[in-house]
Amino acid sequence: MSDDKLKPLREQIDSIDAQILELLNRRARVAEQVGHVKAETNAPVFRPEREAQVLRKVADMNPGPLVAADVQTIFREIMSSCRALERRVVVAYLGPPGTFSEQAVYQQFGHAIEGLPCASIDEVFRATEAGTADFGVVPVENSSEGAINRTLDLLLQTTLSISGEVSIPVHHSLMTKSGTMDGIRRICAHSQTLAQCQVWLNLNCPGIERVAVASNGEAARMAADDPTTAAIAGEIAGQRYNLGVVKAHVQDDPHNRTRFVVIGRLQPGASGKDKTSLALAVPNKAGAVYNLLAPLATHGVSMTRFESRPARTGTWDYYFYVDVEGHQQDEKVDRAFAELRQNSAFFKILGSYPLSLN
Amino acid sequence: MSDDKLKPLREQIDSIDAQILELLNRRARVAEQVGHVKAETNAPVFRPEREAQVLRKVADMNPGPLVAADVQTIFREIMSSCRALERRVVVAYLGPPGTFSEQAVYQQFGHAIEGLPCASIDEVFRATEAGTADFGVVPVENSSEGAINRTLDLLLQTTLSISGEVSIPVHHSLMTKSGTMDGIRRICAHSQTLAQCQVWLNLNCPGIERVAVASNGEAARMAADDPTTAAIAGEIAGQRYNLGVVKAHVQDDPHNRTRFVVIGRLQPGASGKDKTSLALAVPNKAGAVYNLLAPLATHGVSMTRFESRPARTGTWDYYFYVDVEGHQQDEKVDRAFAELRQNSAFFKILGSYPLSLN
Missing domain, CATH: 1.20.59.10 (Chorismate mutase)
Structure with missing residues (x-):
């Protein structure tokens, strides 16, 4: 025995x-x-x-x-x-509870905290700025749908700093109104999602037209309206539009992730492996970008992300969101930033924080 | 310093x-x-x-x-x-990932497992019966909306046993199409939910009619169709119907929970603090229920849950779902069951499993 x-x-x-x-x-x-x-x-x-x-x-x-x-x-x-x-740290996040945002909270803070679900990204910022929460966790970037614009806008204005980042894997499913592929004539999704699913689609849906649309959420809405359209989207979007799942996990890249940032009044010190996020603007978009970024190269600071975004607020046509390796207190980062600041019409350090573990 | x-x-x-x-x-x-x-x-x-x-x-x-x-x-x-x-245990659950079902999985198994999100409760049973998953996690009861009927039906038929239970807190929000209370003339929810929220409603919405409907999901659907109707429901239901949150966490009872069961081929031994779930049926509903249950009292076995449900499948008018304290291998439970089985036209032990920690 x-x-x-x-x-x-x-x-x-x-x-x-x-x-x-x-x-x-x-x-x-x-x-x-x-x-x-x-x-x-x-x-x-x-x-x-x-x-x-x-x-x-x-x-x-x-x-x-x-x-x-x-x-x-x-x-x-x-x-x-x-x-x-x-003290149990209070962390505001984009609710409802039981979503990826809540998982991101636990992944950063562990389970012995007080979660505060908020109805919108704006409310997460407000609750954290007002001190109702010690920290907020908001989505900032999705590897298949790009930047979360509302978060980027609010980061420009807030007095809070980014104090951490978390990334969570996301999965896409092929969904239709009926839950089957009967009568389906086209498959809609964001272009990046279609690209990520192409091996699977070539094997399993070779004859069906693929149409790139503005977002996967939009694809789900279209599939709900039209029984000849299938959508590839997250299942939460599918649930919202009452779609049936034909096949779960169709993306080729199992590393498709949503990135969240932690915001708060805290400005973390250097941990040894850090990242710094900046927002920048220059008066004349066309000529100035190269000059703008030259100081990073000069001082040997690596840029890990560069994104431009049309300005909805403020004086400038475009804002640039830049992530660099290192902490703002690191000597070479500090020197590069001093020059960068001179080249920029708008310059804001969004925060220095430890690199995420995954 | x-x-x-x-x-x-x-x-x-x-x-x-x-x-x-x-x-x-x-x-x-x-x-x-x-x-x-x-x-x-x-x-x-x-x-x-x-x-x-x-x-x-x-x-x-x-x-x-x-x-x-x-x-x-x-x-x-x-x-x-x-x-x-x-080996990383594979656990099927009612997807999509990022929902309460996934949290229930982690609460039972920890994070070092392989989750398998399924599109329906049926699929969770199938994946577990087929051996694609070692275990499945399905919702069985919601403290405000009662039993999850599909799970109860499938438990009658399956060859799998219940090997655990998990309960997860749920929260209700007051939601409307506009996200405000302007023009709202009635508030709809399941009767149990209305009861749980009555202190808050008396204080904050004293003049507004309350209407009990079949489920909170139905209330959310009604609010989406009618700008004069507010719903109290989980925010996931609200998202599905694109409702705006007027106020989060309106229930008086912070212990409102959804209960999940873990199903699998495994039949756990006694842990010292266990529970056993049964399904029973008797030919004649009216007279026989008291007699049916008498053996539990005779042998000193405590019943912690009793629920009757009209049969959709099979020969009987009603099925009874009974939870008792103790393991089926406990002597007094075993004796009581032997008599119970003789009194019943249908008798199935759904499983003995450790009491949940929360």
Whole structure:
């Protein structure tokens, strides 16, 4: 009987668990002392750069057999529960609860927090600016649909800083009004989504026309109106328009992700592996972009993202959203920014924050 | 400067973290040996009764200052990642990803698993019966809208057993087409939801008629059709019908929950604190219910849930869904069931499983 062999092993596990439990609480008592020191100086409860360092360190030191990413999940919860002894951090996010935004909150802060679901991206900013929430989590970019414009607009105006980023995998499904492909004559989706699904579509729907539309949400709306149209979109969009799923997970790239940023009054210090987000504008779009960015190259600062966006607000035709490697306190970043600021008509550091783990 | 005081404390924490990391991997190595023993006898990777016992034990032994529920969250992830070294358990659930069903999956299995989102409750059963998934997670009951009928129907027919339960808090919002209360003449929701929100409604909407409808989803649909109607419903229903949120979290009872069951080929052993779910039918509804249930009282078995439901399938007018305290292997439960089975025209044990922690 295998239970005879299992019993001594389970006793070993129980004994290890008791030791882990003891250490967890010893850690919590030290964390409480940290809390007292912080309270004396009004220092923030949540220090993203410190937590990022701890998560990197345990992954680096991990001897196995546990998988490093799983160890990080465990330590994220350990830090979350220790932090909660000082105070449960309140985090506003784009509700409703039970969506990817809430998952992004847990992925950044662990589960020992107070989530505050908000009805709109604007409300997440307001709740965080007003201090109702310590932090807000908002979507900023979707790898198949591009930038979330409302977030970009609000980042220009807010007094809050970006203090972290989180990315969450997203999945696309082929959906129709009937839930079958009977009578379907075209498949609609955003062009990037169609591109990501092309291997699957070539194999499974070779004869059907593909039409690129403004967004996957728009494709879902069209499929709801027209029984000859199929949409490729997230299933939440499909639910909104009452579509049936023909086939789930049709994208070729399993790494399709939505990126969220964490916003707050906190400005994290350097963690050693950081990123800085900027918003810029120049009076004359055509000639000035190259000159604008020259200081980054000169000072050896790598740009990891560059996006231009027509201005809806303010004086300029275009805003440029730029992510660079490094922290604004890093010497070379600081020097590059000083020159960049001189070249720009509008210059705003949106925040420096630890690189996300995934 | 507070950083001078923090540094030695952080060094203590780093040293404790290194010890925790070492113990976690020592635990993982013992878990690998458990896996080898199990593989010899084809024993299941996931033993819900064993995991429930570990979670109860660490909560009972927890000396603090950590909160017991937070310690359980940490240990759930520890067990999940150790289990993943044998094999990542595949869990089917009612998709799309990013919903409460997915949260229920993580709450039962931790994050080190493979989730399989399905388009319908039927598909979750099929994927689990076919062995594509090791387990399925389906909603069975909502504290404001009652039973999920499709799940109850499928439980009657399936060869799978219930091996666990999970409950997740749900929130209701007041929503309208415009997102404001301008011109609203009535508020619709399921009667239980109206009852749960009555304190808030009396204070905030004293003059507005309240109308009980079949479900909160139906209320949301009505509000989408009629600009004078407001709905109280989950925000996911509101999103589906493009409603605006007037006020989030209007229910008086913060413990409003959706209950999920875990289904699988596995039949868990007794964990010490268990529940057993039954489905029963008797030929003549009116007279026979009391007699039907008498054996439970005789043998001192507590009934924690009793629900009748008109039969859509099969020979009987009504099916009764009964939950009792204890495991089917417990002597008094076994005796009571033997008599119950004689009284019933239809008798099926849906499963014995550990009581949920929350």
